[in-house]
Amino acid sequence: MKAPVRVAVTGAAGQIGYSLLFRIAAGDMLGPDQPVILQLVEIPPAMDAVQGVVMELEDCAFPLLHGLHATDKAEEGFKDADYILLVGAKPRGPGMERKDLLEANAAIFSAQGKAINDVASRSVRVLAVGNPANTNALIAQHNAPDIDPGQFTAMTRLDHNRALAQLANRTGSHVTDIRQMTVWGNHSATQYPDISHATVKGQAASELVDRAWLEETFIPTVQQRGAAIIKARGQSSAASAASAAIDHMRDWTLGTPDDDWVSMAITSDGSYGISEGLIYSFPVRCRNGHYEIVQGLTIDDFSRERMRATEQELNEERDAVKHLLP
Numbered sequence: 001m002k003a004p005v006r007v008a009v010t011g012a013a014g015q016i017g018y019s020l021l022f023r024i025a026a027g028d029m030l031g032p033d034q035p036v037i038l039q040l041v042e043i044p045p046a047m048d049a050v051q052g053v054v055m056e057l058e059d060c061a062f063p064l065l066h067g068l069h070a071t072d073k074a075e076e077g078f079k080d081a082d083y084i085l086l087v088g089a090k091p092r093g094p095g096m097e098r099k100d101l102l103e104a105n106a107a108i109f110s111a112q113g114k115a116i117n118d119v120a121s122r123s124v125r126v127l128a129v130g131n132p133a134n135t136n137a138l139i140a141q142h143n144a145p146d147i148d149p150g151q152f153t154a155m156t157r158l159d160h161n162r163a164l165a166q167l168a169n170r171t172g173s174h175v176t177d178i179r180q181m182t183v184w185g186n187h188s189a190t191q192y193p194d195i196s197h198a199t200v201k202g203q204a205a206s207e208l209v210d211r212a213w214l215e216e217t218f219i220p221t222v223q224q225r226g227a228a229i230i231k232a233r234g235q236s237s238a239a240s241a242a243s244a245a246i247d248h249m250r251d252w253t254l255g256t257p258d259d260d261w262v263s264m265a266i267t268s269d270g271s272y273g274i275s276e277g278l279i280y281s282f283p284v285r286c287r288n289g290h291y292e293i294v295q296g297l298t299i300d301d302f303s304r305e306r307m308r309a310t311e312q313e314l315n316e317e318r319d320a321v322k323h324l325l326p
C-alpha cells in the first residue's frame with residue numbers, strides 16, 4: 001500500500017462536492033492502491049452542512065480514506081496538499097454566461113492562490129472547476145508565484161466527455177470507440193469541440209458525419225450543454241462535473257492511453273499560435289504525472305477561426321481581471 005496523499009476540495013458542502021468526495025474516497029481518482037486524506041474547505045455558513053458530509057464519509061467506511069478534516073480556513077485546508085480541487089464558487093443561473101460570475105468568484109481564487117503558495121506541497125496539482133474556470137485558474141496561478149505555473153489547470157474535461165457522448169450517439173457507436181477528440185479554448189460558449197482528428201472504430205469521424213450536423217448541431221450542442229442542463233434541472237450540472245474532475249486528475253496523474261489524448265485547460269506555451277500564458281484547453285497526453293500538448297495537428301481555416309474566437313474571449317477575461325494578477 002502506498003503512503004496516503006492529501007486531497008483538498010473547496011466547496012465541499014456544495015452540489016459538486018457531494019458527488020465528488022465519495023468517489024475520491026472510493027479510489028476512483030487516484031487508483032485502488034492509493035490511500036487519501038481529505039481536507040475539506042468551506043465558508044463559515046456552510047460549516048454545519050459540511051459536518052454532515054464528513055459524517056457520511058465516515059459512515060461509508062472507505063478502506064482508502066485515511067484522514068478527514070473540514071475547515072473554513074484555506075491555509076489550513078491546503079496545508080501540504082498534493083491535489084487541490086477548487087470547486088467552491090457561485091454557480092450560474094438561467095440566462096447567465098459563465099463569465100458573468102467573474103466578479104463574484106475572482107476574489108475567491110486570488111485569496112486561494114495565495115494560500116496555495118503559502119502552504120500547499122510544492123508539487124501540488126491544482127484543478128479549477130468553479131466558473132469561469134479558465135480565468136479563475138489564471139488568477140490562482142498568478143497569486144502563487146512560488147509554484148510552477150504548469151501545476152495550475154482548469155476543467156474542460158466535461159466538455160470533452162460531452163463531445164464524446166454526442167459523437168457516439170450520432171454514429172451509433174460507444175464512447176470507448178472514439179479516440180482523439182479535442183476541445184480547444186475556454187470552458188464557455190465559445191469553446192471549440194473539434195472532431196477533425198477524431199476516429200470512431202479507427203475511421204475518421206469527419207467521414208461518418210455530415211458537415212451540417214457538425215456545424216449546426218454538434219458544436220452548438222456541446223457549447224450549450226451546461227445551459228441546457230440548467231434549464232432542465234434548475235441547477236447546474238453536478239454529478240457529471242464531478243465525474244469529469246475525477247477523469248482530469250486521474251489521467252494527469254496516472255496517464256492517458258497510448259493511442260488517445262484528453263482535453264485539459266493548461267497554460268499556453270504558444271503552441272498553435274495561442275497567446276502565451278492564457279489558460280487554454282488543448283489536446284494533451286499525460287505520462288509519468290506530466291502532461292504534454294499534442295503537437296503537429298493540421299488546423300484548417302474553419303478550426304483556426306474558432307480557436308481564435310475562444311482565445312479572444314480568454315484575452316478579454318484576462319484584461320477584466322488584470323487588477324488581480326500581480
Ligand SMILES: NC(=O)C1=CN([C@@H]2O[C@H](COP(=O)(O)OP(=O)(O)OC[C@H]3O[C@@H](n4cnc5c(N)ncnc54)[C@H](O)[C@@H]3O)[C@@H](O)[C@H]2O)C=CC1
Nearest residue numbers: 011013014015016042046088089090091129130131158241
Ligand atoms: N468547469 C466545469 O466544467 C464546471 C464548473 N461548475 C462550477 O463549479 C462551481 C460549483 O458548483 P456547485 O457545486 O454546483 O455549486 P454550489 O453552490 O452547490 O456549491 C458551491 C459551494 O462552494 C462553497 N464556497 C463558496 N465560496 C467558497 C470559498 N471561498 N471557499 C470554499 N468554499 C466556498 C459554497 O458554500 C457552496 O457550498 C460553480 O462555479 C459552477 O459554475 C459547474 C459545473 C461544471
Ligand SMILES: O=C([O-])CC(=O)C(=O)O
Nearest residue numbers: 092131158226227236237
Ligand atoms: O454551465 C454551467 O454553468 C455549469 C458548467 O460549467 C457546465 O455544466 O459546463
